[in-house]
Amino acid sequence: MLVNAERLAALRAEIGEDGFEEVLEMFLKESDEVVARLATPSIPEAVEADLHFLKGTALTLGMDDLADMCRRGEQGAAVDPAALADLYRRSCAALPALA
Numbered sequence: 001m002l003v004n005a006e007r008l009a010a011l012r013a014e015i016g017e018d019g020f021e022e023v024l025e026m027f028l029k030e031s032d033e034v035v036a037r038l039a040t041p042s043i044p045e046a047v048e049a050d051l052h053f054l055k056g057t058a059l060t061l062g063m064d065d066l067a068d069m070c071r072r073g074e075q076g077a078a079v080d081p082a083a084l085a086d087l088y089r090r091s092c093a094a095l096p097a098l099a
Contacts, residue, residue: 002094007062027057028092035088039081048074054088063091 055070
């Protein structure tokens with residue numbers, strides 16, 4: 001699932017309408033930077049930390065497929081940076097329809 005609408009609605013209810021847009025913007029800005037970093041070769045510990053951060057953000061925003069890909073990468077599965085970036089872009093594109 002690109003974006004879990006129920007999780008996104010729960011987040012909105014948890015933080016309120018005023019804070020929702022701000023939190024969404026902050027998470028996406030930081031995630032954009034992480035996805036860009038993951039596209040370049042890095043030391044394994046940095047990749048694992050970036051995948052962990054991105055997984056947390058994805059779970060918070062209901063991006064279930066992205067969270068699952070990051071989880072598998074944390075557990076040692078190979079993650080194709082281009083596939084991860086594509087899934088991230090598609091998940092972000094699905095947000096406005098639900099937000």
